[in-house]
Amino acid sequence: MDMWGRRPILSFCQLLSGVCCITVGLLMESDDFTEIKIFLSLLGKFGAAAAFAIVYVYTAELFPTVIRNQAVGVCSLVARMGGMLALSLELLKVYWVPAPVFIMGCVATVAGMFALLFPETLGQRLPETIEESADIGKFSKRGFCECNFFSPMKIFEEELREVETPEKQEK
Secondary structure (H helix, E strand, C coil): CCCCCHHHHHHHHHHHHHHHHHHHHHHCCCCCCHHHHHHHHHHHHHHHHHHHHHHHHHHHHHCCHHHHHHHHHHHHHHHHHHHHHHHHHHHHHHCCCCHHHHHHHHHHHHHHHHHCCCCCCCCCCCCCCHHHHHCCCCCCCCCCCCCCCCCHHHHCHHHHHHHHHHHHHHC
């Protein structure tokens, strides 16, 4: 996430999950392609789990400090409600066996497309006010899928200086 940014990885993971679920749903009525269905199911689950982990970091970076805790809490609540609602999709198997997987795939695909419209927060200061939050990514010159190569030494340069200084003083 520190190299590619939050938006492209979130979009990719949601689109991956959605496309895999849709494909598995369409292949579900066939007794063939068992290995492919298992592979795509696991790949879709990986994409969903990765997107779920990324969205918590991303959510915290989008909201201003004054409402950050409440906003992350509300988003978590809505996600849990979605998880409970997903259980009721099982009832649709009566009408069409692949319906639950297909619907979840469509929702994930649409969410991945909407995530493309989000602002990028990589390298941005966390917003302190609602106005700053509204301006996230407005002045960013970062491309959609631009990779940042950076040295871990550069990130921890100040901390390394602090560690090196006492050692040099002892000598």
